[in-house]
Amino acid sequence: MQITINGNVRELDVDPEMPLLWALRDVAGVLGPKFGCGIAACGACTVFIDGQPVRSCVMPVGQVSGAVTTIEGLGEPDALHPVQQAWIDEQVPQCGYCQAGQIMSAVALLAEIPNPTDEDIDKAMSGNLCRCGTYPRIRAAVKRAARSMGEA
Amino acid sequence: MSRLGTITRRTLLVGAAVVAGGAAFGYYSYRRPYENPLEADEGEAVFNPFVKIGADNSITVIAPRAEMGQGVSTTLAALVAEELDVELGAVRVEHGPTSWAYYNAGAMEESVPFAFYNDSAVAQFVRDSIGVVGRIAGVQSTGGSATIRDGYVRMRKAGAAARIMLTAAAAKRLGVPADEIGSANGILTHEVSRRSLTYGEVALDAASEEAPDDPPLRDRSQWRLLGKSQKRVDMMDKVTGAPIFGIDMRQPDMLFGTVRMSPRLGAKPVRSDVTKAEAVPGVVKVVPLDTSYGGGFGVIAENSWAAFRAADAIDVEWGDASYPSDSETIDRMLRDRLDEGGGSAFRDDGDIEGSFADAPADQVVAAEYSYPFLAHACMEPMNATARRKDGKLELWAPCQMPTITRWLCSGVAGIDQTDVTLTVTSMGGGFGRRLESDFAIYATLLAMEADGRPVNVTWTREADTRHGPFRPAARGRFRARLGDDGLPVAVDMDIAAPSVTRSFVHRGLPWVPMVMPDKITVDGAWDQPYTIPSYRVSALDADLGIPVASWRSVGASGNGFFHECFLDEIAAAGGVDPIELRRRLMADYPTAVGVVDKVAEMSGWGEQLPMGKAKGVAFTLAFGGWVAEVVQVADTPDGIRIEKVWAAADIGLALDPGIVEAQIVSGVIYGLSAAMGQEITFADGMVVQSNFHDFDAMRMHQCPEFEVAILENSPKMGGVGEIGTPPAAPALANAIFALTGKRLRDLPLSREVKFA
Ligand code: FES
Numbered sequence: 016m017q018i019t020i021n022g023n024v025r026e027l028d029v030d031p032e033m034p035l036l037w038a039l040r041d042v043a044g045v046l047g048p049k050f051g052c053g054i055a056a057c058g059a060c061t062v063f064i065d066g067q068p069v070r071s072c073v074m075p076v077g078q079v080s081g082a083v084t085t086i087e088g089l090g091e092p093d094a095l096h097p098v099q100q101a102w103i104d105e106q107v108p109q110c111g112y113c114q115a116g117q118i119m120s121a122v123a124l125l126a127e128i129p130n131p132t133d134e135d136i137d138k139a140m141s142g143n144l145c146r147c148g149t150y151p152r153i154r155a156a157v158k159r160a161a162r163s164m165g166e167a
Numbered sequence: 168m169s170r171l172g173t174i175t176r177r178t179l180l181v182g183a184a185v186v187a188g189g190a191a192f193g194y195y196s197y198r199r200p201y202e203n204p205l206e207a208d209e210g211e212a213v214f215n216p217f218v219k220i221g222a223d224n225s226i227t228v229i230a231p232r233a234e235m236g237q238g239v240s241t242t243l244a245a246l247v248a249e250e251l252d253v254e255l256g257a258v259r260v261e262h263g264p265t266s267w268a269y270y271n272a273g274a275m276e277e278s279v280p281f282a283f284y285n286d287s288a289v290a291q292f293v294r295d296s297i298g299v300v301g302r303i304a305g306v307q308s309t310g311g312s313a314t315i316r317d318g319y320v321r322m323r324k325a326g327a328a329a330r331i332m333l334t335a336a337a338a339k340r341l342g343v344p345a346d347e348i349g350s351a352n353g354i355l356t357h358e359v360s361r362r363s364l365t366y367g368e369v370a371l372d373a374a375s376e377e378a379p380d381d382p383p384l385r386d387r388s389q390w391r392l393l394g395k396s397q398k399r400v401d402m403m404d405k406v407t408g409a410p411i412f413g414i415d416m417r418q419p420d421m422l423f424g425t426v427r428m429s430p431r432l433g434a435k436p437v438r439s440d441v442t443k444a445e446a447v448p449g450v451v452k453v454v455p456l457d458t459s460y461g462g463g464f465g466v467i468a469e470n471s472w473a474a475f476r477a478a479d480a481i482d483v484e485w486g487d488a489s490y491p492s493d494s495e496t497i498d499r500m501l502r503d504r505l506d507e508g509g510g511s512a513f514r515d516d517g518d519i520e521g522s523f524a525d526a527p528a529d530q531v532v533a534a535e536y537s538y539p540f541l542a543h544a545c546m547e548p549m550n551a552t553a554r555r556k557d558g559k560l561e562l563w564a565p566c567q568m569p570t571i572t573r574w575l576c577s578g579v580a581g582i583d584q585t586d587v588t589l590t591v592t593s594m595g596g597g598f599g600r601r602l603e604s605d606f607a608i609y610a611t612l613l614a615m616e617a618d619g620r621p622v623n624v625t626w627t628r629e630a631d632t633r634h635g636p637f638r639p640a641a642r643g644r645f646r647a648r649l650g651d652d653g654l655p656v657a658v659d660m661d662i663a664a665p666s667v668t669r670s671f672v673h674r675g676l677p678w679v680p681m682v683m684p685d686k687i688t689v690d691g692a693w694d695q696p697y698t699i700p701s702y703r704v705s706a707l708d709a710d711l712g713i714p715v716a717s718w719r720s721v722g723a724s725g726n727g728f729f730h731e732c733f734l735d736e737i738a739a740a741g742g743v744d745p746i747e748l749r750r751r752l753m754a755d756y757p758t759a760v761g762v763v764d765k766v767a768e769m770s771g772w773g774e775q776l777p778m779g780k781a782k783g784v785a786f787t788l789a790f791g792g793w794v795a796e797v798v799q800v801a802d803t804p805d806g807i808r809i810e811k812v813w814a815a816a817d818i819g820l821a822l823d824p825g826i827v828e829a830q831i832v833s834g835v836i837y838g839l840s841a842a843m844g845q846e847i848t849f850a851d852g853m854v855v856q857s858n859f860h861d862f863d864a865m866r867m868h869q870c871p872e873f874e875v876a877i878l879e880n881s882p883k884m885g886g887v888g889e890i891g892t893p894p895a896a897p898a899l900a901n902a903i904f905a906l907t908g909k910r911l912r913d914l915p916l917s918r919e920v921k922f923a
């Protein structure tokens with residue numbers, strides 16, 4: 016089947032029932048989205064389909080009807096997305112495993128609400144678990160990104 | 168008994184008697200009797216096991232501790248860069264190969280009767296079992312909050328030695344005395360003649376200069392990098408989704424796999440049918456597994472999802488559990504153990520029995536407490552990648568104890584250790600779970616069946632949650648006698664729990680008997696800086712047969728709750744303010760009083776709070792870190808909300824305050840997560856919980872505000888990674904008591920209250 020990943024059209028030979036997460040990781044070799052739970056309970060696998068955040072671990076690849084964007088499609092080391100930059104400025108990650116998912120959720124939040132309140136952040140980010148407890152810095156980074164994107 | 172067994176056992180007995188708290192962090196020579204494991208590439212000079220400099224001016228620092236989020240690679244690199252006179256941004260940080268040369272001396276290793284240069288695997292294992300388990304530390308292991316303490320001298324000496332050798336080589340090249348050459352930013356300058364050379368230009372010559380035995384270190388007042396927050400070296404990878412974790416390992420021609428091990432821990436299948444599993448499209452092979460961690464199956468497949476599906480499709484009946492099959496029975500066994508009495512007193516001041524013999528009933532406080540088994544729930548599920556080809560075994564694993572893991576895998580594969588390589592990847596969390604070797608052993612066994620192809624073996628979250636080894640459950644029975652001033656004159660604590668050390672040693676060296684009382688059972692309770700005339704803390708070993716392990720802050724993770732909640736009860740019974748009570752009982756320990764005073768001041772302790780809000784306090788000394796925390800809770804229509812946490816931590820010396828702050832917040836959230844709602848329970852011999860829906864952790868909307876103060880009054884450097892955890896649960900429970908008047912004596916607190 017054909018699927019657009021980060022702007023590239025890819026031909027993947029997969030069972031349509033396979034969750035998008037595994038099609039990305041084990042077949043397409045796109046490793047940014049992480050496996051945390053497999054039941055949409057942690058957010059580590061968050062990607063965008065046509066800009067909407069989805070938990071790729073529970074989305075059968077056969078049902079993907081739009082273009083897929085992963086953290087790799089967001090920015091690159093010399094051209095970071097403002098949210099990624101804010102993450103560095105606030106020194107958010109610890110182990111880092113959840114952070115691709117956190118950043119994707121934050122980008123989706125800011126696309127919808129450019130100046131989120133604390134409650135907005137709570138709502139948008141509570142599906143993303145972080146076992147290292149980086150929440151206070153995530154909150155600060157979301158606000159910093161909101162400011163920098165507002166100025167841009 | 169074999170000689171091996173004898174030695175090992177004696178060692179364990181010695182180890183058991185060692186006192187925790189003050190870590191042995193004396194002089195450590197960077198010049199080890201171990202061979203230097205680094206090999207120089209073309210155009211590159213190796214100065215010691217920690218520093219490589221290339222002719223192209225590239226500087227590589229080996230940070231031989233795994234990065235699991237604690238910022239260790241950054242701080243270890245900064246230690247070297249400080250003495251090497253380069254900026255942190257100028258060095259590349261590598262984990263380095265698996266080698267005894269990177270042994271972690273930060274823990275209790277000096278206490279075992281093996282010469283330091285005895286690098287036999289058994290000697291190593293035993294050192295690690297004591298040092299590591301006791302403080303999740305050890306080896307080339309990462310844990311026990313010992314990494315920075317261990318590296319503090321050794322990494323700086325490695326940097327200083329390299330700088331001295333570079334200077335000597337430059338002096339020869341320029342024909343001037345070495346003491347006329349200065350260094351900064353990777354450049355050696357002879358001020359008088361205004362000539363300079365880069366490190367790269369003299370690196371190859373410098374490496375053959377004699378390494379100084381004991382290079383002098385810079386005074387703290389001269390530090391450029393240390394003591395200041397640095398930009399972490401691993402940030403870019405972590406915000407761009409770089410494939411740095413074990414689960415991300417990819418090799419040409421790689422297969423994927425998973426395991427389905429007995430949910431009755433340690434049991435084996437009694438009947439099974441793998442036909443359906445083998446028929447799942449993409450499945451290559453189903454492999455029976457029989458290991459010291461238990462029996463079950465591995466699946467090799469073309470992708471992880473096929474492997475997961477096939478594992479599910481195995482039709483199997485499991486053998487019986489060798490331990491009590493449900494939580495009620497387990498808890499009863501802990502109670503029975505307390506009834507039986509006869510524990511090992513790790514602390515026994517004054518005259519306990521005498522103190523209670525004539526105590527009037529109204530001056531005695533007595534209570535029983537408990538805490539549950541816990542899973543580590545690292546964000547990245549257990550995994551490892553292995554290839555067995557041409558008589559060699561290659562492993563890639565996110566593991567905290569690579570030397571031991573490599574040794575065990577070499578045994579399982581029947582391949583000599585010299586033919587086994589283990590590359591440590593970044594870890595999506597460790598918390599003590601990755602001190603185990605099960606995930607690497609399973610990958611090894613599957614690689615043996617994969618015809619030379621590498622296999623990336625990833626567990627499901629369900630397998631990860633349900634197989635432990637777990638933080639032990641415990642039950643404590645406490646009593647105190649109050650004096651006329653309300654302060655306790657006697658405190659007696661009995662704690663019954665399974666031994667972490669025995670369980671850990673058993674998994675690695677099943678033939679080694681262990682009959683010692685385990686200090687871990689009472690850590691966090693027996694070793695606290697309070698002076699009470701009669702004060703006894705006893706460990707009652709309860710061998711339940713359930714595999715248990717180190718879990719962030721180990722013994723103190725639960726015993727901090729026991730000790731500090733009971734102290735809060737004592738304060739309430741005696742009508743003494745809990746902060747005031749601690750100040751008075753801690754008067755002999757100014758460092759402790761310092762953090763209690765600080766947290767009281769920061770949190771505005773004693774100020775009137777609005778209705779429906781309250782504060783609680785707790786203190787724990789663990790891993791050389793003196794930590795006091797205040798938690799403020801509020802009663803809301805949705806339940807209890809944790810509004811704010813103040814933490815004051817004295818660790819003697821904070822090499823990177825930004826990282827220390829992050830670690831303390833992390834430790835508190837880890838502790839609060841467990842206190843609020845985590846428990847592992849058993850039914851029919853199997854773990855009931857399976858994924859984040861029933862073993863969850865704190866989420867963004869529950870996360871309180873934080874204020875952290877880092878103090879540097881302690882004369883010794885303390886660890887950082889675990890010290891935030893122990894006081895979190897008791898400070899929360901004490902706050903809930905202050906709010907509701909209800910004393911919560913069993914974790915998790917969700918058994919009795921609802922959290923917003
Ligand atoms: S892996 Fe998809 S939400 Fe956890």
Ligand code: FES
Pocket residue numbers: 108109110111112113114144145146147148149236546595596
């Ligand atoms: S940074 Fe480790 S899980 Fe979030």
